[in-house]
Amino acid sequence: MSYQTKLAVLFEGSGDASKFEELSERLNVPLRQSTEQNSEAFFLTWRDGCLKLLDKELLKKGGLSVDIEPRNGEQRSYPAPKEGAFSQAIGRKTKTVIDATTGWAQDSLCLFRMGYEVRCIERSLIIMALLNDAFERLALESWVQKLELSPPILMHGNAIELLKNLEMPPDCIYLDPMFPHKRKKSALSKKSMTILQELVGEDSDKTELFEVAFTATAKRVVVKSPDYAEPLGGKPSESFSGKLLRYDVYLKN
Ligand SMILES: C[S@@+](CC[C@H](N)C(=O)[O-])C[C@H]1O[C@@H](n2cnc3c(N)ncnc32)[C@H](O)[C@@H]1O
Structure with a gap:
Protein backbone atom coordinates (compact mmCIF):
# COMPACT_ATOMS: atom_id res chain seq x y z
CA MET A 1 0.00 0.00 0.00
CA SER A 2 1.44 3.36 -0.95
CA TYR A 3 1.47 6.01 1.74
CA GLN A 4 4.11 8.23 0.10
CA THR A 5 1.57 10.62 -1.40
CA LYS A 6 -0.33 10.99 1.86
CA LEU A 7 2.48 11.58 4.37
CA ALA A 8 5.27 14.05 5.10
CA VAL A 9 7.73 14.57 7.95
CA LEU A 10 7.15 17.93 9.61
CA PHE A 11 10.03 20.02 10.98
CA GLU A 12 8.58 23.17 12.54
CA GLY A 13 11.58 24.15 14.68
CA SER A 14 14.81 25.93 13.93
CA GLY A 15 17.39 23.64 15.59
CA ASP A 16 18.95 20.42 14.41
CA ALA A 17 16.85 18.84 11.68
CA SER A 18 19.02 15.75 11.16
CA LYS A 19 16.69 13.17 12.71
CA PHE A 20 13.73 14.62 10.75
CA GLU A 21 15.78 14.41 7.53
CA GLU A 22 16.82 10.86 8.33
CA LEU A 23 13.17 9.84 8.91
CA SER A 24 11.94 11.48 5.71
CA GLU A 25 14.68 9.68 3.75
CA ARG A 26 13.97 6.35 5.44
CA LEU A 27 10.24 6.60 4.67
CA ASN A 28 10.87 8.22 1.29
CA VAL A 29 8.44 11.09 1.98
CA PRO A 30 8.94 14.88 1.78
CA LEU A 31 10.27 16.97 4.66
CA ARG A 32 8.01 20.01 5.21
CA GLN A 33 8.42 23.07 7.38
CA SER A 34 4.71 23.78 7.57
CA THR A 35 1.46 21.99 6.95
CA GLU A 36 0.11 24.75 4.71
CA GLN A 37 -0.02 24.48 0.91
CA ASN A 38 0.88 20.80 0.89
CA SER A 39 -1.13 17.94 -0.48
CA GLU A 40 -0.33 15.50 2.34
CA ALA A 41 -3.03 14.55 4.82
CA PHE A 42 -0.70 13.05 7.48
CA PHE A 43 2.47 14.23 9.18
CA LEU A 44 5.08 12.65 11.44
CA THR A 45 6.88 14.96 13.84
CA TRP A 46 8.57 14.98 17.24
CA ARG A 47 6.58 16.88 19.83
CA ASP A 48 6.83 16.76 23.65
CA GLY A 49 9.61 14.18 23.47
CA CYS A 50 7.75 11.63 21.31
CA LEU A 51 7.31 10.89 17.66
CA LYS A 52 3.71 11.77 16.76
CA LEU A 53 1.39 11.11 13.87
CA LEU A 54 -0.92 13.98 12.98
CA ASP A 55 -3.69 14.60 10.57
CA LYS A 56 -5.04 18.09 9.90
CA GLU A 57 -7.60 17.64 12.70
CA LEU A 58 -4.92 16.68 15.22
CA LEU A 59 -2.44 19.42 14.34
CA LYS A 60 -3.43 21.68 17.20
CA LYS A 61 -4.38 18.91 19.62
CA GLY A 62 -0.93 17.35 19.74
CA GLY A 63 -1.09 14.16 17.67
CA LEU A 64 -0.93 10.45 18.32
CA SER A 65 2.03 8.56 19.71
CA VAL A 66 2.36 4.99 20.98
CA ASP A 67 1.26 5.19 24.59
CA ILE A 68 3.63 3.30 26.88
CA GLU A 69 1.64 3.95 30.06
CA PRO A 70 -0.47 1.13 31.59
CA ARG A 71 -4.11 1.08 30.53
CA ASN A 72 -6.84 2.37 32.83
CA GLY A 73 -7.34 -0.02 35.69
CA GLU A 74 -4.11 -1.95 35.02
CA GLN A 75 -1.94 -2.51 38.10
CA ARG A 76 1.40 -0.77 38.06
CA SER A 77 3.30 -3.59 39.75
CA TYR A 78 5.54 -5.80 37.57
CA PRO A 79 4.56 -8.33 36.49
CA ALA A 80 0.96 -7.10 36.40
CA PRO A 81 -1.53 -9.83 37.37
CA LYS A 82 -2.67 -12.11 34.54
CA GLU A 83 -6.37 -11.32 34.84
CA GLY A 84 -9.27 -11.08 32.41
CA ALA A 85 -10.19 -12.50 29.02
CA PHE A 86 -6.99 -11.41 27.27
CA SER A 87 -4.55 -13.25 29.53
CA GLN A 88 -6.89 -16.23 29.81
CA ALA A 89 -6.77 -16.53 26.02
CA ILE A 90 -2.98 -16.09 25.85
CA GLY A 91 -2.63 -18.73 28.57
CA ARG A 92 -1.18 -18.42 32.02
CA LYS A 93 1.50 -21.05 31.32
CA THR A 94 2.52 -19.34 28.08
CA LYS A 95 5.96 -17.75 28.29
CA THR A 96 6.76 -16.49 24.81
CA GLU A 122 4.63 -4.82 12.05
CA ARG A 123 4.67 -4.29 8.29
CA SER A 124 3.88 -0.58 8.08
CA LEU A 125 7.04 1.53 8.05
CA ILE A 126 5.13 4.48 9.52
CA ILE A 127 3.91 2.44 12.47
CA MET A 128 7.42 0.96 12.84
CA ALA A 129 8.85 4.46 13.22
CA LEU A 130 6.31 5.20 15.97
CA LEU A 131 7.03 1.85 17.65
CA ASN A 132 10.81 2.33 17.58
CA ASP A 133 10.38 5.70 19.23
CA ALA A 134 8.03 4.25 21.87
CA PHE A 135 10.25 1.29 22.73
CA GLU A 136 13.23 3.65 23.09
CA ARG A 137 11.15 5.68 25.57
CA LEU A 138 10.12 2.46 27.32
CA ALA A 139 13.77 1.43 27.77
CA LEU A 140 14.36 4.70 29.65
CA GLU A 141 11.43 4.25 32.08
CA SER A 142 12.72 3.97 35.65
CA TRP A 143 10.82 0.72 36.40
CA VAL A 144 12.19 -0.92 33.23
CA GLN A 145 15.74 0.10 34.12
CA LYS A 146 15.40 -0.87 37.79
CA LEU A 147 14.16 -4.34 36.85
CA GLU A 148 16.76 -4.59 34.05
CA LEU A 149 14.08 -5.44 31.48
CA SER A 150 14.48 -5.14 27.73
CA PRO A 151 11.57 -3.81 25.67
CA PRO A 152 9.96 -6.25 23.22
CA ILE A 153 11.97 -7.06 20.10
CA LEU A 154 10.59 -5.31 17.01
CA MET A 155 10.62 -6.96 13.59
CA HIS A 156 9.67 -5.11 10.44
CA GLY A 157 8.03 -7.02 7.61
CA ASN A 158 5.06 -9.06 6.55
CA ALA A 159 4.31 -11.61 9.27
CA ILE A 160 3.20 -14.08 6.60
CA GLU A 161 6.84 -14.24 5.48
CA LEU A 162 8.58 -13.71 8.82
CA LEU A 163 6.62 -16.43 10.63
CA LYS A 164 7.68 -18.99 8.02
CA ASN A 165 11.33 -18.50 8.95
CA LEU A 166 11.30 -18.46 12.75
CA GLU A 167 14.28 -19.98 14.52
CA MET A 168 12.41 -20.24 17.81
CA ARG A 183 -20.90 -0.61 13.73
CA LYS A 184 -22.15 2.94 13.40
CA LYS A 185 -19.48 5.63 13.45
CA SER A 186 -20.22 6.50 17.09
CA ALA A 187 -19.35 2.96 18.14
CA LEU A 188 -16.20 2.87 16.05
CA SER A 189 -12.92 2.44 17.78
CA LYS A 190 -10.79 5.37 18.76
CA LYS A 191 -9.12 7.91 16.52
CA GLU A 198 -6.85 5.24 6.64
CA LEU A 199 -3.10 4.82 6.38
CA VAL A 200 -2.57 1.07 6.15
CA GLY A 201 -6.00 -0.08 4.96
CA GLU A 202 -7.83 -3.27 5.78
CA ASP A 203 -5.79 -6.43 6.36
CA SER A 204 -7.29 -8.47 3.52
CA ASP A 205 -4.70 -11.27 3.86
CA LYS A 206 -5.67 -12.20 7.42
CA THR A 207 -6.88 -15.72 6.56
CA GLU A 208 -3.48 -16.56 5.08
CA LEU A 209 -1.83 -14.96 8.11
CA PHE A 210 -3.86 -17.22 10.39
CA GLU A 211 -2.84 -20.33 8.47
CA VAL A 212 0.85 -19.44 8.56
CA ALA A 213 0.62 -18.55 12.26
CA PHE A 214 -1.01 -21.87 13.12
CA THR A 215 1.81 -23.74 11.39
CA ALA A 216 4.49 -21.56 13.01
CA THR A 217 3.34 -21.54 16.63
CA ALA A 218 4.44 -24.14 19.17
CA LYS A 219 1.20 -24.26 21.12
CA ARG A 220 -1.54 -21.78 20.25
CA VAL A 221 -2.82 -18.93 18.11
CA VAL A 222 -5.06 -16.28 19.63
CA VAL A 223 -7.17 -14.07 17.37
CA LYS A 224 -8.86 -10.90 18.59
CA SER A 225 -11.91 -9.98 16.59
CA PRO A 226 -15.03 -7.86 16.88
CA ASP A 227 -17.91 -9.85 18.40
CA TYR A 228 -19.86 -9.71 15.11
CA ALA A 229 -17.06 -11.27 13.00
CA GLU A 230 -16.88 -14.93 12.01
CA PRO A 231 -13.95 -16.75 13.67
CA LEU A 232 -10.91 -16.31 11.42
CA GLY A 233 -9.69 -19.91 11.60
CA GLY A 234 -13.02 -21.77 11.78
CA LYS A 235 -14.33 -23.19 15.04
CA PRO A 236 -11.90 -22.22 17.82
CA SER A 237 -10.80 -24.55 20.65
CA GLU A 238 -12.16 -21.96 23.09
CA SER A 239 -13.25 -18.32 23.14
CA PHE A 240 -13.15 -15.58 25.74
CA SER A 241 -15.39 -12.55 25.42
CA GLY A 242 -14.44 -8.98 26.25
CA LYS A 243 -16.28 -5.71 25.67
CA LEU A 244 -17.59 -5.84 22.06
CA LEU A 245 -14.82 -8.28 21.16
CA ARG A 246 -13.76 -11.89 21.37
CA TYR A 247 -10.49 -13.75 21.74
CA ASP A 248 -10.61 -17.01 19.78
CA VAL A 249 -8.01 -19.56 20.86
CA TYR A 250 -6.73 -22.28 18.51
CA LEU A 251 -4.73 -24.95 20.30
CA LYS A 252 -2.31 -27.36 18.64
CA ASN A 253 -2.37 -30.86 20.06
C1 LIG B 1 -5.72 -3.53 14.33
S1 LIG B 1 -4.01 -3.12 14.29
C2 LIG B 1 -3.40 -3.89 15.74
C3 LIG B 1 -3.66 -3.11 17.00
C4 LIG B 1 -2.88 -3.63 18.18
N1 LIG B 1 -3.32 -4.94 18.63
C5 LIG B 1 -2.86 -2.66 19.33
O1 LIG B 1 -3.05 -3.08 20.48
O2 LIG B 1 -2.61 -1.47 19.10
C6 LIG B 1 -3.36 -4.17 13.03
C7 LIG B 1 -1.89 -3.89 12.68
O3 LIG B 1 -1.35 -5.08 12.15
C8 LIG B 1 -0.53 -4.79 11.04
N2 LIG B 1 -0.56 -6.00 10.20
C9 LIG B 1 -1.65 -6.59 9.65
N3 LIG B 1 -1.32 -7.67 8.94
C10 LIG B 1 0.04 -7.79 9.05
C11 LIG B 1 0.99 -8.70 8.52
N4 LIG B 1 0.64 -9.71 7.71
N5 LIG B 1 2.29 -8.52 8.83
C12 LIG B 1 2.67 -7.50 9.64
N6 LIG B 1 1.83 -6.58 10.14
C13 LIG B 1 0.53 -6.72 9.86
C14 LIG B 1 -1.18 -3.57 10.40
O4 LIG B 1 -0.23 -2.84 9.65
C15 LIG B 1 -1.67 -2.81 11.63
O5 LIG B 1 -0.70 -1.90 12.08
Whole structure:
Protein backbone atom coordinates (compact mmCIF):
# COMPACT_ATOMS: atom_id res chain seq x y z
CA MET A 1 0.00 0.00 0.00
CA SER A 2 1.44 3.36 -0.95
CA TYR A 3 1.47 6.01 1.74
CA GLN A 4 4.11 8.23 0.10
CA THR A 5 1.57 10.62 -1.40
CA LYS A 6 -0.33 10.99 1.86
CA LEU A 7 2.48 11.58 4.37
CA ALA A 8 5.27 14.05 5.10
CA VAL A 9 7.73 14.57 7.95
CA LEU A 10 7.15 17.93 9.61
CA PHE A 11 10.03 20.02 10.98
CA GLU A 12 8.58 23.17 12.54
CA GLY A 13 11.58 24.15 14.68
CA SER A 14 14.81 25.93 13.93
CA GLY A 15 17.39 23.64 15.59
CA ASP A 16 18.95 20.42 14.41
CA ALA A 17 16.85 18.84 11.68
CA SER A 18 19.02 15.75 11.16
CA LYS A 19 16.69 13.17 12.71
CA PHE A 20 13.73 14.62 10.75
CA GLU A 21 15.78 14.41 7.53
CA GLU A 22 16.82 10.86 8.33
CA LEU A 23 13.17 9.84 8.91
CA SER A 24 11.94 11.48 5.71
CA GLU A 25 14.68 9.68 3.75
CA ARG A 26 13.97 6.35 5.44
CA LEU A 27 10.24 6.60 4.67
CA ASN A 28 10.87 8.22 1.29
CA VAL A 29 8.44 11.09 1.98
CA PRO A 30 8.94 14.88 1.78
CA LEU A 31 10.27 16.97 4.66
CA ARG A 32 8.01 20.01 5.21
CA GLN A 33 8.42 23.07 7.38
CA SER A 34 4.71 23.78 7.57
CA THR A 35 1.46 21.99 6.95
CA GLU A 36 0.11 24.75 4.71
CA GLN A 37 -0.02 24.48 0.91
CA ASN A 38 0.88 20.80 0.89
CA SER A 39 -1.13 17.94 -0.48
CA GLU A 40 -0.33 15.50 2.34
CA ALA A 41 -3.03 14.55 4.82
CA PHE A 42 -0.70 13.05 7.48
CA PHE A 43 2.47 14.23 9.18
CA LEU A 44 5.08 12.65 11.44
CA THR A 45 6.88 14.96 13.84
CA TRP A 46 8.57 14.98 17.24
CA ARG A 47 6.58 16.88 19.83
CA ASP A 48 6.83 16.76 23.65
CA GLY A 49 9.61 14.18 23.47
CA CYS A 50 7.75 11.63 21.31
CA LEU A 51 7.31 10.89 17.66
CA LYS A 52 3.71 11.77 16.76
CA LEU A 53 1.39 11.11 13.87
CA LEU A 54 -0.92 13.98 12.98
CA ASP A 55 -3.69 14.60 10.57
CA LYS A 56 -5.04 18.09 9.90
CA GLU A 57 -7.60 17.64 12.70
CA LEU A 58 -4.92 16.68 15.22
CA LEU A 59 -2.44 19.42 14.34
CA LYS A 60 -3.43 21.68 17.20
CA LYS A 61 -4.38 18.91 19.62
CA GLY A 62 -0.93 17.35 19.74
CA GLY A 63 -1.09 14.16 17.67
CA LEU A 64 -0.93 10.45 18.32
CA SER A 65 2.03 8.56 19.71
CA VAL A 66 2.36 4.99 20.98
CA ASP A 67 1.26 5.19 24.59
CA ILE A 68 3.63 3.30 26.88
CA GLU A 69 1.64 3.95 30.06
CA PRO A 70 -0.47 1.13 31.59
CA ARG A 71 -4.11 1.08 30.53
CA ASN A 72 -6.84 2.37 32.83
CA GLY A 73 -7.34 -0.02 35.69
CA GLU A 74 -4.11 -1.95 35.02
CA GLN A 75 -1.94 -2.51 38.10
CA ARG A 76 1.40 -0.77 38.06
CA SER A 77 3.30 -3.59 39.75
CA TYR A 78 5.54 -5.80 37.57
CA PRO A 79 4.56 -8.33 36.49
CA ALA A 80 0.96 -7.10 36.40
CA PRO A 81 -1.53 -9.83 37.37
CA LYS A 82 -2.67 -12.11 34.54
CA GLU A 83 -6.37 -11.32 34.84
CA GLY A 84 -9.27 -11.08 32.41
CA ALA A 85 -10.19 -12.50 29.02
CA PHE A 86 -6.99 -11.41 27.27
CA SER A 87 -4.55 -13.25 29.53
CA GLN A 88 -6.89 -16.23 29.81
CA ALA A 89 -6.77 -16.53 26.02
CA ILE A 90 -2.98 -16.09 25.85
CA GLY A 91 -2.63 -18.73 28.57
CA ARG A 92 -1.18 -18.42 32.02
CA LYS A 93 1.50 -21.05 31.32
CA THR A 94 2.52 -19.34 28.08
CA LYS A 95 5.96 -17.75 28.29
CA THR A 96 6.76 -16.49 24.81
CA VAL A 97 4.40 -14.57 22.51
CA ILE A 98 4.77 -13.11 19.03
CA ASP A 99 2.35 -10.29 18.32
CA ALA A 100 2.19 -10.57 14.53
CA THR A 101 -0.01 -7.47 14.08
CA THR A 102 1.51 -4.97 16.50
CA GLY A 103 -0.12 -1.69 15.38
CA TRP A 104 -0.20 0.78 18.29
CA ALA A 105 1.26 -1.99 20.53
CA GLN A 106 -1.34 -1.59 23.25
CA ASP A 107 -1.80 -5.36 23.39
CA SER A 108 1.96 -6.08 23.11
CA LEU A 109 2.74 -3.65 25.91
CA CYS A 110 0.02 -5.12 28.10
CA LEU A 111 1.56 -8.58 27.55
CA PHE A 112 5.03 -7.18 28.29
CA ARG A 113 3.80 -5.69 31.58
CA MET A 114 2.23 -9.03 32.53
CA GLY A 115 5.70 -10.57 32.24
CA TYR A 116 5.37 -12.43 28.92
CA GLU A 117 8.43 -12.46 26.66
CA VAL A 118 7.14 -10.57 23.63
CA ARG A 119 8.35 -10.19 20.05
CA CYS A 120 6.48 -7.76 17.78
CA ILE A 121 5.96 -7.80 14.01
CA GLU A 122 4.63 -4.82 12.05
CA ARG A 123 4.67 -4.29 8.29
CA SER A 124 3.88 -0.58 8.08
CA LEU A 125 7.04 1.53 8.05
CA ILE A 126 5.13 4.48 9.52
CA ILE A 127 3.91 2.44 12.47
CA MET A 128 7.42 0.96 12.84
CA ALA A 129 8.85 4.46 13.22
CA LEU A 130 6.31 5.20 15.97
CA LEU A 131 7.03 1.85 17.65
CA ASN A 132 10.81 2.33 17.58
CA ASP A 133 10.38 5.70 19.23
CA ALA A 134 8.03 4.25 21.87
CA PHE A 135 10.25 1.29 22.73
CA GLU A 136 13.23 3.65 23.09
CA ARG A 137 11.15 5.68 25.57
CA LEU A 138 10.12 2.46 27.32
CA ALA A 139 13.77 1.43 27.77
CA LEU A 140 14.36 4.70 29.65
CA GLU A 141 11.43 4.25 32.08
CA SER A 142 12.72 3.97 35.65
CA TRP A 143 10.82 0.72 36.40
CA VAL A 144 12.19 -0.92 33.23
CA GLN A 145 15.74 0.10 34.12
CA LYS A 146 15.40 -0.87 37.79
CA LEU A 147 14.16 -4.34 36.85
CA GLU A 148 16.76 -4.59 34.05
CA LEU A 149 14.08 -5.44 31.48
CA SER A 150 14.48 -5.14 27.73
CA PRO A 151 11.57 -3.81 25.67
CA PRO A 152 9.96 -6.25 23.22
CA ILE A 153 11.97 -7.06 20.10
CA LEU A 154 10.59 -5.31 17.01
CA MET A 155 10.62 -6.96 13.59
CA HIS A 156 9.67 -5.11 10.44
CA GLY A 157 8.03 -7.02 7.61
CA ASN A 158 5.06 -9.06 6.55
CA ALA A 159 4.31 -11.61 9.27
CA ILE A 160 3.20 -14.08 6.60
CA GLU A 161 6.84 -14.24 5.48
CA LEU A 162 8.58 -13.71 8.82
CA LEU A 163 6.62 -16.43 10.63
CA LYS A 164 7.68 -18.99 8.02
CA ASN A 165 11.33 -18.50 8.95
CA LEU A 166 11.30 -18.46 12.75
CA GLU A 167 14.28 -19.98 14.52
CA MET A 168 12.41 -20.24 17.81
CA PRO A 169 8.65 -20.88 17.60
CA PRO A 170 6.83 -19.02 20.37
CA ASP A 171 4.28 -20.66 22.69
CA CYS A 172 1.64 -18.30 21.31
CA ILE A 173 1.12 -16.18 18.20
CA TYR A 174 -1.31 -13.33 18.71
CA LEU A 175 -3.27 -11.79 15.82
CA ASP A 176 -5.34 -8.61 15.87
CA PRO A 177 -5.83 -7.75 12.19
CA MET A 178 -8.17 -5.04 11.00
CA PHE A 179 -11.71 -6.15 10.30
CA PRO A 180 -14.20 -4.12 8.24
CA HIS A 181 -16.33 -1.90 10.47
CA LYS A 182 -19.96 -2.87 10.85
CA ARG A 183 -20.90 -0.61 13.73
CA LYS A 184 -22.15 2.94 13.40
CA LYS A 185 -19.48 5.63 13.45
CA SER A 186 -20.22 6.50 17.09
CA ALA A 187 -19.35 2.96 18.14
CA LEU A 188 -16.20 2.87 16.05
CA SER A 189 -12.92 2.44 17.78
CA LYS A 190 -10.79 5.37 18.76
CA LYS A 191 -9.12 7.91 16.52
CA SER A 192 -5.89 5.89 16.66
CA MET A 193 -7.60 2.96 14.94
CA THR A 194 -9.44 5.04 12.35
CA ILE A 195 -6.22 6.82 11.38
CA LEU A 196 -4.46 3.44 11.16
CA GLN A 197 -7.19 2.17 8.87
CA GLU A 198 -6.85 5.24 6.64
CA LEU A 199 -3.10 4.82 6.38
CA VAL A 200 -2.57 1.07 6.15
CA GLY A 201 -6.00 -0.08 4.96
CA GLU A 202 -7.83 -3.27 5.78
CA ASP A 203 -5.79 -6.43 6.36
CA SER A 204 -7.29 -8.47 3.52
CA ASP A 205 -4.70 -11.27 3.86
CA LYS A 206 -5.67 -12.20 7.42
CA THR A 207 -6.88 -15.72 6.56
CA GLU A 208 -3.48 -16.56 5.08
CA LEU A 209 -1.83 -14.96 8.11
CA PHE A 210 -3.86 -17.22 10.39
CA GLU A 211 -2.84 -20.33 8.47
CA VAL A 212 0.85 -19.44 8.56
CA ALA A 213 0.62 -18.55 12.26
CA PHE A 214 -1.01 -21.87 13.12
CA THR A 215 1.81 -23.74 11.39
CA ALA A 216 4.49 -21.56 13.01
CA THR A 217 3.34 -21.54 16.63
CA ALA A 218 4.44 -24.14 19.17
CA LYS A 219 1.20 -24.26 21.12
CA ARG A 220 -1.54 -21.78 20.25
CA VAL A 221 -2.82 -18.93 18.11
CA VAL A 222 -5.06 -16.28 19.63
CA VAL A 223 -7.17 -14.07 17.37
CA LYS A 224 -8.86 -10.90 18.59
CA SER A 225 -11.91 -9.98 16.59
CA PRO A 226 -15.03 -7.86 16.88
CA ASP A 227 -17.91 -9.85 18.40
CA TYR A 228 -19.86 -9.71 15.11
CA ALA A 229 -17.06 -11.27 13.00
CA GLU A 230 -16.88 -14.93 12.01
CA PRO A 231 -13.95 -16.75 13.67
CA LEU A 232 -10.91 -16.31 11.42
CA GLY A 233 -9.69 -19.91 11.60
CA GLY A 234 -13.02 -21.77 11.78
CA LYS A 235 -14.33 -23.19 15.04
CA PRO A 236 -11.90 -22.22 17.82
CA SER A 237 -10.80 -24.55 20.65
CA GLU A 238 -12.16 -21.96 23.09
CA SER A 239 -13.25 -18.32 23.14
CA PHE A 240 -13.15 -15.58 25.74
CA SER A 241 -15.39 -12.55 25.42
CA GLY A 242 -14.44 -8.98 26.25
CA LYS A 243 -16.28 -5.71 25.67
CA LEU A 244 -17.59 -5.84 22.06
CA LEU A 245 -14.82 -8.28 21.16
CA ARG A 246 -13.76 -11.89 21.37
CA TYR A 247 -10.49 -13.75 21.74
CA ASP A 248 -10.61 -17.01 19.78
CA VAL A 249 -8.01 -19.56 20.86
CA TYR A 250 -6.73 -22.28 18.51
CA LEU A 251 -4.73 -24.95 20.30
CA LYS A 252 -2.31 -27.36 18.64
CA ASN A 253 -2.37 -30.86 20.06
C1 LIG B 1 -5.72 -3.53 14.33
S1 LIG B 1 -4.01 -3.12 14.29
C2 LIG B 1 -3.40 -3.89 15.74
C3 LIG B 1 -3.66 -3.11 17.00
C4 LIG B 1 -2.88 -3.63 18.18
N1 LIG B 1 -3.32 -4.94 18.63
C5 LIG B 1 -2.86 -2.66 19.33
O1 LIG B 1 -3.05 -3.08 20.48
O2 LIG B 1 -2.61 -1.47 19.10
C6 LIG B 1 -3.36 -4.17 13.03
C7 LIG B 1 -1.89 -3.89 12.68
O3 LIG B 1 -1.35 -5.08 12.15
C8 LIG B 1 -0.53 -4.79 11.04
N2 LIG B 1 -0.56 -6.00 10.20
C9 LIG B 1 -1.65 -6.59 9.65
N3 LIG B 1 -1.32 -7.67 8.94
C10 LIG B 1 0.04 -7.79 9.05
C11 LIG B 1 0.99 -8.70 8.52
N4 LIG B 1 0.64 -9.71 7.71
N5 LIG B 1 2.29 -8.52 8.83
C12 LIG B 1 2.67 -7.50 9.64
N6 LIG B 1 1.83 -6.58 10.14
C13 LIG B 1 0.53 -6.72 9.86
C14 LIG B 1 -1.18 -3.57 10.40
O4 LIG B 1 -0.23 -2.84 9.65
C15 LIG B 1 -1.67 -2.81 11.63
O5 LIG B 1 -0.70 -1.90 12.08
